[in-house]
Amino acid sequence: MSKKPKAARPRRERKRAEKPEKKPVKPRRAPSKIAPPPPKPVEKVVEKEPEPTEHYLIAVRLDGSPNVRPREESTLNSLKMKTRFSAVILRDNPSARGMLQRVKDHVTWAEAKKEDLEVLLLNRARTVEGLGITDKFVKEKANLPGFRELLSRLYSGKFSLAKLWEMGVKPVFRLHPPRRGFPRSSKRPVADRGELGYRKDGIQELLDKMC
Numbered sequence: 277m278s279k280k281p282k283a284a285r286p287r288r289e290r291k292r293a294e295k296p297e298k299k300p301v302k303p304r305r306a307p308s309k310i311a312p313p314p315p316k317p318v319e320k321v322v323e324k325e326p327e328p329t330e331h332y333l334i335a336v337r338l339d340g341s342p343n344v345r346p347r348e349e350s351t352l353n354s355l356k357m358k359t360r361f362s363a364v365i366l367r368d369n370p371s372a373r374g375m376l377q378r379v380k381d382h383v384t385w386a387e388a389k390k391e392d393l394e395v396l397l398l399n400r401a402r403t404v405e406g407l408g409i410t411d412k413f414v415k416e417k418a419n420l421p422g423f424r425e426l427l428s429r430l431y432s433g434k435f436s437l438a439k440l441w442e443m444g445v446k447p448v449f450r451l452h453p454p455r456r457g458f459p460r461s462s463k464r465p466v467a468d469r470g471e472l473g474y475r476k477d478g479i480q481e482l483l484d485k486m487c
Contacts, residue, residue, distance in 0.1 A: 330433030331368035334392055334479050335376055335385035336451065336486070337361065338462050338471060348379050356448050357383060361486065363396065363449040365437060376474075380465065384472050386479035390431045395480070397427065399487040400449040409445065417443040454485040 337357040344352070355375060356364055365388065366372040376385050386392075401409045411422035418439070420426050429435035441447050464470025475482075 330436070332388040332393070332437075333366045333368050333372055333376070333385050334363060334388045334396065334483070335366060335383050336363045336479070336482065337383045339382050344382065348382065351375050351378050352382065355379070355383075359450075361451045361453060363400070363451050363483075363486075364447060365393070365396070365449075367437065380473045382472070384466070384475055384479070384482065386475040386477075389478060389480065390427070392478070392480055392483055393431060394427055395483050395487050396449055397445075398423065400451060402446050402450075404444045404446070413443075451483075451486040454482065456485075 335355065335357065337352065337360055340360045341349070352358065355366070356362075357379075366376075368387065376383060397409055399408075403409070403413065407413070409423055409426075414420050414423055414426045418426060418435070420429070426435060430437075430440065437447075458471050461470045462472070465473040466475055467473065471482075
């Protein structure tokens, strides 16, 4: 017997996977211009006060007349420091420093800062009439706006000490005894825990107690 041929199976049609629809391509944006960085804030330039062309010393006599040698007494008289607790403003030069060094056992001194001049002139300066320095006095005698302008000009060297005395300001300043006394001995030098001689750290503390 002959075998019957097998019937051919129908081919299965493979379903093609549907490709996803392509999304529309967005047109590329032109590169934006890079914005410049914001300008830096302009720093305010603080005008510094010009360096003074004239320098001064402030000296204060701390003892009285007894036990003062004639040579030292003569030097103190030349400096116009004839009495105890008298103060003077001197031009800073070798001559003035030499005289102060000669009487170092009776006086104390230091370089004058602007604040020191202000305290001394504002509180203890006296005119020939016995009055203090006022804006009105400065306007009349020096033709300046007021005391502040006088102080700035004096410190910068634009207004000399000689002109200040010519205005009628007395060159000697009478101070009162220091409030609550001296913190250290008034018979020893500053280098030996005293009050006499050159003050490297300035004289403002002493003036605040005596003005």
